[in-house]
Amino acid sequence: MKKNISILISILFFTTIGFAQTADEILDKVDKNMSAENRIIESSMIIHGKRNSRTMTSISYSVGDKQSFTEYLSPAREAGTKMLKLENQLWIYSPSTDRTIQISGHMLRQSVMGSDLSYEDMMDDRKLKDVYSSTVIGAEEIEGRKTHVLELTAKVENVSYHSRKLWVDADYFVPMKEELFAKSGQLLKQTTLSNIKKIEGRWFPTKMVYKDMLKQGDGTEFIINDIKFNQKIPEYIFTKAALKQ
Amino acid sequence: MIKFLFKGILRDRSRSLLPVIIVSIGVLLTVFLSGYFTGVFGDIIDINAKFTSGHVKIMTRVYAENKDQVPNDLALMEVGELKTKLNLEYSEMEWVSRTHFGGLIDVPDENGETRAQGPAAGRAVDLFSPESQEIERMNIGNSVVKGVIPTKSGEAIISDDFAERFSVNIGDEVTLFGSTMNGSMMFHNFIVSGTIRFGPAMLDRGAIIIDITDAQMILDMEDAASEVLGYFKDGLYDTEKAGLISASFNEKYSNVNDEFSPQMFKLEEDAGLDEYLMLADSMSGVMITFFIIAMSIVLWNTGLLGGLRRYSEYGIRLALGEEKKHIFKTIIYEAILIGLLGSVIGTILGISLSYYVQETGIDFSNIMENTTMMFPQVFRTLVKPAHFFIGFIPGLFAVVLGNALAGFAIYKRKTAQLFKELEV
Numbered sequence: 001m002k003k004n005i006s007i008l009i010s011i012l013f014f015t016t017i018g019f020a021q022t023a024d025e026i027l028d029k030v031d032k033n034m035s036a037e038n039r040i041i042e043s044s045m046i047i048h049g050k051r052n053s054r055t056m057t058s059i060s061y062s063v064g065d066k067q068s069f070t071e072y073l074s075p076a077r078e079a080g081t082k083m084l085k086l087e088n089q090l091w092i093y094s095p096s097t098d099r100t101i102q103i104s105g106h107m108l109r110q111s112v113m114g115s116d117l118s119y120e121d122m123m124d125d126r127k128l129k130d131v132y133s134s135t136v137i138g139a140e141e142i143e144g145r146k147t148h149v150l151e152l153t154a155k156v157e158n159v160s161y162h163s164r165k166l167w168v169d170a171d172y173f174v175p176m177k178e179e180l181f182a183k184s185g186q187l188l189k190q191t192t193l194s195n196i197k198k199i200e201g202r203w204f205p206t207k208m209v210y211k212d213m214l215k216q217g218d219g220t221e222f223i224i225n226d227i228k229f230n231q232k233i234p235e236y237i238f239t240k241a242a243l244k245q
Numbered sequence: 246m247i248k249f250l251f252k253g254i255l256r257d258r259s260r261s262l263l264p265v266i267i268v269s270i271g272v273l274l275t276v277f278l279s280g281y282f283t284g285v286f287g288d289i290i291d292i293n294a295k296f297t298s299g300h301v302k303i304m305t306r307v308y309a310e311n312k313d314q315v316p317n318d319l320a321l322m323e324v325g326e327l328k329t330k331l332n333l334e335y336s337e338m339e340w341v342s343r344t345h346f347g348g349l350i351d352v353p354d355e356n357g358e359t360r361a362q363g364p365a366a367g368r369a370v371d372l373f374s375p376e377s378q379e380i381e382r383m384n385i386g387n388s389v390v391k392g393v394i395p396t397k398s399g400e401a402i403i404s405d406d407f408a409e410r411f412s413v414n415i416g417d418e419v420t421l422f423g424s425t426m427n428g429s430m431m432f433h434n435f436i437v438s439g440t441i442r443f444g445p446a447m448l449d450r451g452a453i454i455i456d457i458t459d460a461q462m463i464l465d466m467e468d469a470a471s472e473v474l475g476y477f478k479d480g481l482y483d484t485e486k487a488g489l490i491s492a493s494f495n496e497k498y499s500n501v502n503d504e505f506s507p508q509m510f511k512l513e514e515d516a517g518l519d520e521y522l523m524l525a526d527s528m529s530g531v532m533i534t535f536f537i538i539a540m541s542i543v544l545w546n547t548g549l550l551g552g553l554r555r556y557s558e559y560g561i562r563l564a565l566g567e568e569k570k571h572i573f574k575t576i577i578y579e580a581i582l583i584g585l586l587g588s589v590i591g592t593i594l595g596i597s598l599s600y601y602v603q604e605t606g607i608d609f610s611n612i613m614e615n616t617t618m619m620f621p622q623v624f625r626t627l628v629k630p631a632h633f634f635i636g637f638i639p640g641l642f643a644v645v646l647g648n649a650l651a652g653f654a655i656y657k658r659k660t661a662q663l664f665k666e667l668e669v
Binding site for chain 1: 307311316318319349351353357358359362420422424425427428429430432433434504505
């Protein structure tokens with residue numbers, strides 16, 4: 001009897017370790033696909049409001065998770081608006097007022113351009129593995145593709161979402177769906193990722209649909225028109241002087 | 246008999262002084278507190294009507310559901326046409342558009358970069374039209390601390406607390422940063438024409454007031470507004486009339502299946518003041534009941550003491566053949582006279598005190614500094630015609646009830662024992 005219990009405990013122990021390793025491995029592969037030394041993205045953001053939809057185009061330059069610079073190209077009202085992120089700080093330049101405004105505190109949780117994304121969402125490019133501890137909680141099929149279902153819980157303090165549920169494509173190791181939760185367990189945001197393409201040797205979703213569950217409207221589509229990894233980005237782009245140029 | 250009893254009351258002060266004092270005090274308190282509650286509740290309703298709710302308010306159905314978030318993407322559209330219809334169909338009211346907006350007020354340094362910033366709680370009202378009553382209605386003129394009310398496009402008046410905290414001076418430029426009705430980023434520079442302090446913290450925190458035409462331009466809200474407010478032209482709120490107007494409007498223009506259709510709310514529905522209004526209505530009744538009960542107990546006791554003191558008098562009167570019923574009747578008549586006398590004195594004192602507090606007010610601004618509710622800073626009474634007779638109800642009723650209870654003792658007296666008692 002004692003022998004049987006020992007075997008059962010050993011099986012449970014090694015199974016748990018096995019799942020933890022698998023979850024870490026999965027996150028490693030996800031981070032390898034989704035994170036890069038640097039990248040340049042040209043994108044369209046379609047915001048579906050209660051009354052109408054708007055499309056904005058922009059070009060973003062980013063280096064690691066510390067520096068990024070975005071310039072809005074259209075529509076005319078937004079054209080020339082620029083955002084600069086350095087570490088944990090964010091500045092916005094408005095050409096109409098010729099002002100550079102620093103966004104901080106609770107304003108970082110506000111929506112960007114009326115979209116379902118907050119400034120914090122845009123700023124947080126950290127690798128999932130650095131921020132969350134993960135466990136595999138199952139496997140599901142989404143649109144005919146097999147996925148690993150991971151539950152992520154924050155292991156650091158300064159995170160926007162305490163936990164996440166992630167559906168990762170079992171072949172491409174790219175998230176297909178994500179649910180973001182508050183500490184209370186309330187679902188705050190939902191993201192679906194699709195149009196997965198192989199770009200420069202990595203799989204990358206080129207369409208994301210974000211839905212802020214606490215907001216009216218039908219969500220925000222983020223479509224990547226062009227993405228380049230590991231480019232040479234001039235250092236001056238990540239300075240406040242570049243905002244006014 | 247009345248004249249005889251009245252002379253008795255005046256000449257025998259020990260019979261009347263204490264009851265008259267008690268009735269006077271009770272009536273004084275009833276009249277004053279009734280005026281006080283009428284005044285305070287009236288001011289709460291008035292301040293809410295002027296600043297937030299109007300006498301009636303129109304919003305889109307979906308905006309009304311989310312109004313705490315100030316969702317201008319759900320605001321009313323084609324407001325010009327709506328107001329034309331309102332002016333034609335409900336001409337007893339004045340119709341005004343207002344827009345609320347949030348965001349940041351950013352103060353630049355000499356390089357145009359952020360020196361200081363704070364959250365903005367913006368209001369756009371009609372400041373420039375010559376026929377607009379908004380400046381008087383919201384008491385903007387009297388609330389200006391420094392500078393002047395904006396007189397041209399591109400000017401704003403901001404919270405005096407904000408200006409003090411961030412050393413913003415009259416003529417300085419500040420940037421308002423927020424979202425337009427369509428969700429685009431909104432940046433606009435305003436010249437600070439003045440600073441303002443209304444009193445209640447919830448009105449002053451991050452306050453920035455601009456003209457409605459400026460708001461329409463910067464928030465992409467041409468011919469749109471967060472809400473349209475209606476005010477009775479005589480300035481007095483009439484809940485029944487407001488109810489009829491809102492029911493008629495909603496029947497014509499509001500559609501349950503169209504979340505962007507307009508919906509009208511009367512003051513108490515919008516501001517959550519239903520309970521306040523009910524309380525205000527019932528407060529006089531509650532107080533009268535309270536004083537009738539309290540004073541009746543006191544006067545019953547006084548009557549009992551008087552009955553004991555006049556034990557011999559009643560005994561002699563009974564011995565002389567006066568009927569118990571007649572003695573009881575004279576006690577009640579005496580009580581009515583005492584009640585009338587006390588009520589007149591109490592009403593005169595109560596009205597005088599109420600008038601004094603109505604004119605001078607009691608300043609609670611220090612206590613209310615951080616309150617987030619729409620309360621007036623100075624509490625005032627309000628003397629209404631009803632206060633001239635309201636005190637007579639408890640004044641008369643309590644003293645009659647008290648004496649009647651005490652007077653029942655007469656019926657317990659036994660004629661056969663009277664002479665024995667009188668010997669004692």
